[in-house]
Amino acid sequence: MNQQTSSTGTEKKGEWKLFIFLTVFLFPILATVSVFGYGFVIWMSHILFGLPTH
Amino acid sequence: MKKLFSMIARSWGVFSKPSKHISLGVITCGAFLAGIIFWGGFNTALEATNTEAFCISCHSMEENNYKEIQSTIHWSNRSGVRATCPDCHVPHKWSDKMAAKARASKDVFGWLLGTVDTKEKFEAKRLHLAQNEWARFKANGSLECRNCHDYKSMDFTKMSEKAQVQMRGAAERDQSCLDCHKGIAHHLPEMDTTAISELGKMAKNLEGHSFEVGKEYYSLVQTPLYKDEKETEYLGVLTPATKFKVIAESGNRLEVELVTWHKAKGYGRVLYFDFAKNIVQATLSKEASQDESLFVRGDKREDDLTGLPWEQVTFTLWVDKKGYEENLQNIWDYAKGAYQTTCSVCHTQPAEGHFDANTWVGMFAGMQGFVNLDGDTHDVILKYLQNHSSDYSKDAH
Numbered sequence: 001m002n003q004q005t006s007s008t009g010t011e012k013k014g015e016w017k018l019f020i021f022l023t024v025f026l027f028p029i030l031a032t033v034s035v036f037g038y039g040f041v042i043w044m045s046h047i048l049f050g051l052p053t054h
Numbered sequence: 055m056k057k058l059f060s061m062i063a064r065s066w067g068v069f070s071k072p073s074k075h076i077s078l079g080v081i082t083c084g085a086f087l088a089g090i091i092f093w094g095g096f097n098t099a100l101e102a103t104n105t106e107a108f109c110i111s112c113h114s115m116e117e118n119n120y121k122e123i124q125s126t127i128h129w130s131n132r133s134g135v136r137a138t139c140p141d142c143h144v145p146h147k148w149s150d151k152m153a154a155k156a157r158a159s160k161d162v163f164g165w166l167l168g169t170v171d172t173k174e175k176f177e178a179k180r181l182h183l184a185q186n187e188w189a190r191f192k193a194n195g196s197l198e199c200r201n202c203h204d205y206k207s208m209d210f211t212k213m214s215e216k217a218q219v220q221m222r223g224a225a226e227r228d229q230s231c232l233d234c235h236k237g238i239a240h241h242l243p244e245m246d247t248t249a250i251s252e253l254g255k256m257a258k259n260l261e262g263h264s265f266e267v268g269k270e271y272y273s274l275v276q277t278p279l280y281k282d283e284k285e286t287e288y289l290g291v292l293t294p295a296t297k298f299k300v301i302a303e304s305g306n307r308l309e310v311e312l313v314t315w316h317k318a319k320g321y322g323r324v325l326y327f328d329f330a331k332n333i334v335q336a337t338l339s340k341e342a343s344q345d346e347s348l349f350v351r352g353d354k355r356e357d358d359l360t361g362l363p364w365e366q367v368t369f370t371l372w373v374d375k376k377g378y379e380e381n382l383q384n385i386w387d388y389a390k391g392a393y394q395t396t397c398s399v400c401h402t403q404p405a406e407g408h409f410d411a412n413t414w415v416g417m418f419a420g421m422q423g424f425v426n427l428d429g430d431t432h433d434v435i436l437k438y439l440q441n442h443s444s445d446y447s448k449d450a451h
């Protein structure tokens with residue numbers, strides 16, 4: 001590890017950057033989009049197979 | 055572009071390998087915290103889009119739905135329970151709620167495109183939007199209403215008499231509330247009553263047929279009556295399904311004879327089908343009803359029930375050559391079909407012979423708020439019922 005000091009700085013920065021990007025942006029967005037998509041699929045199923053009954 | 059690809063490739067490298075510098079503990083803690091924050095935020099956002107304030111940020115510009123509800127029981131009542139827009143419009147089951155939210159993307163597009171941003175545009179689309187809601191309530195048996203109201207918890211004995219009969223029946227059938235309670239929160243959409251009625255179409259189809267002097271015909275729609283063959287000012291109107299005899303023809307008018315009754319007190323402007331029966335054949339202007347040159351008097355009798363004198367009168371007037379029906383049964387067939395479709399929505403329609411002709415008038419007037427009928431169809435159904443009422447039908451009790 002010691003001999004790689006020149007690249008560890010950027011590597012470490014890259015890992016942090018990706019970590020933040022994933023947890024703060026990508027995954028929340030994916031989660032939201034998939035919930036919306038789920039709702040959309042149900043909506044379409046209502047159109048195809050009729051509205052929910054009780 | 056190339057730069058972007060190489061960045062993604064590099065990121066994928068970092069993503070797919072175990073991390074070298076961030077400890078597992080930090081990653082799981084970070085992810086866990088982010089998850090909590092996300093879930094909180096997601097629900098807050100969901101809540102926020104499920105408030106009345108959010109809905110009316112759009113729906114008040116049409117100044118309709120929001121304003122209208124403020125004069126109803128769901129805005130202010132003795133119990134202090136308010137029904138807000140989402141209470142009635144957004145399903146509670148999670149999956150259906152998400153579907154409703156996804157469906158609301160249609161609202162957002164509509165908002166961006168301004169599909170209903172003026173009163174005129176809203177009114178034009180209103181019936182369509184209401185039909186979407188009716189379909190939803192019909193399918194789920196008015197589930198949203200029943201989150202608050204439950205047949206099982208209703209004390210029918212505490213209800214008004216009017217409500218009791220219907221509500222007991224509804225509970226037995228487990229009927230959808232909206233079958234009878236349309237327009238509970240907003241004004242009902244304007245239904246198109248200017249469109250040409252079915253009777254209007256029947257009349258149009260018969261137009262151009264020749265007439266035989268001495269023969270009897272029936273009006274299909276409200277028909278203006280004139281003094282002679284040229285006069286343009288009309289003296290009154292015949293209701294649909296009124297019998298007249300053609301006695302002469304001239305140009306595009308027919309001279310007709312109308313045998314009717316009127317009350318021999320006051321002006322006698324309304325002409326009736328029969329002695330002491332509130333079955334309207336025509337209404338006349340004040341002048342025409344007094345113009346002795348237009349009619350001859352016949353029998354005179356007093357109605358024991360009201361003490362009013364009635365008199366048979368035979369009018370001779372002119373009508374335009376339009377489509378008239380020779381066979382009264384064709385009109386009754388139409389009326390019967392219309393009666394069965396419009397009046398069986400909420401209850402089984404009462405048998406025609408269940409009431410007498412005069413009682414039907416009040417019964418029918420009471421139902422007027424429930425149905426949207428054009429004038430001709432309204433008149434003809436009422437007349438159909440009266441003519442088949444216990445006064446005239448042999449098999450009635």
